Amino acid sequence: MSDNVLKVSGLKVAYGGIKAVKGIDLEVNKGELVALIGANGAGKTTTLKAITGTLPACKVEGTVAYKGASLKGSQSFHLVEKKLAMVPEGRGVFTRMTIHENLMMGAYTRNDQAGIDADIAKWYETFPRLKERSSQLAGTLSGGEQQMLAMARALMSHPELLLLDEPSMGLSPIMVEKIFEVIRAVSAQGVTILLVEQNAKLALQAAHRGYVMDSGVITMTGNAADMLDDPRVKAAYLGE
Numbered sequence: 001m002s003d004n005v006l007k008v009s010g011l012k013v014a015y016g017g018i019k020a021v022k023g024i025d026l027e028v029n030k031g032e033l034v035a036l037i038g039a040n041g042a043g044k045t046t047t048l049k050a051i052t053g054t055l056p057a058c059k060v061e062g063t064v065a066y067k068g069a070s071l072k073g074s075q076s077f078h079l080v081e082k083k084l085a086m087v088p089e090g091r092g093v094f095t096r097m098t099i100h101e102n103l104m105m106g107a108y109t110r111n112d113q114a115g116i117d118a119d120i121a122k123w124y125e126t127f128p129r130l131k132e133r134s135s136q137l138a139g140t141l142s143g144g145e146q147q148m149l150a151m152a153r154a155l156m157s158h159p160e161l162l163l164l165d166e167p168s169m170g171l172s173p174i175m176v177e178k179i180f181e182v183i184r185a186v187s188a189q190g191v192t193i194l195l196v197e198q199n200a201k202l203a204l205q206a207a208h209r210g211y212v213m214d215s216g217v218i219t220m221t222g223n224a225a226d227m228l229d230d231p232r233v234k235a236a237y238l239g240e
């Protein structure tokens with residue numbers, strides 16, 4: 001059996017006349033943390049939306065296989081049942097629910113109450129700030145706190161693949177460090193992750209492998225440590 005959790009082949013996406021993704025191949029193997037980096041408008045978010053089948057009406061070609069099967073036509077609740085969790089850009093927490101209720105929502109496909117309670121306690125330990133505010137409405141949290149909550153909520157479903165879209169966006173440098181610390185810790189627990197990031201340095205430092213996307217095409221791929229050393233990556237994405 002292949003080790004692929006995710007395999008994207010020949011993916012093309014066009015919004016009307018705009019070709020956002022122009023035939024990319026990408027794979028994520030079990031247990032890997034893979035970074036997809038690239039500038040604004042490179043097509044990274046579009047790629048994630050194509051993976052989850054959440055694109056607006058537009059032309060899509062190619063295939064996306066998650067655990068060997070297509071996700072075409074899946075609704076968001078199907079994705080959770082299939083153990084695929086996405087933390088979108090802008091977080092997507094339930095703003096009118098408390099932190100605790102958000103975490104419970106993340107576990108709605110589970111019925112092991114003791115396990116759910118243990119997981120909530122674990123995430124509260126990882127993010128003490130969420131614990132202090134457990135009965136606060138999620139909409140009143142800061143950007144960084146919402147990012148933490150969105151990640152913890154996604155992890156409550158015990159995903160086999162976690163998709164993270166720009167987790168560092170809009171956060172203070174301290175919060176960015178903290179979020180990446182957590183991403184590394186989650187990866188070390190064996191969770192398979194596809195991380196979309198503009199912060200190429202932090203993403204490649206955390207990842208096993210990376211892909212560089214530019215104007216809808218993959219221009220480079222390889223071992224993340226090698227990519228950090230690559231003069232082209234240094235010049236274009238690391239500001240060196």
Ligand SMILES: Nc1ncnc2c1ncn2[C@@H]1O[C@H](COP(=O)(O)OP(=O)(O)OP(=O)(O)O)[C@@H](O)[C@H]1O
Binds near residue numbers: 042043056
């Ligand atoms: N709904 C849409 N309708 C039309 N064009 C779109 C739509 N969504 C994205 N695009 C265009 O597709 C291209 C790729 O956008 P995408 O959001 O995938 O890039 P990105 O790499 O995620 O960038 P960013 O980091 O800024 O989010 C851009 O030119 C964008 O303007």
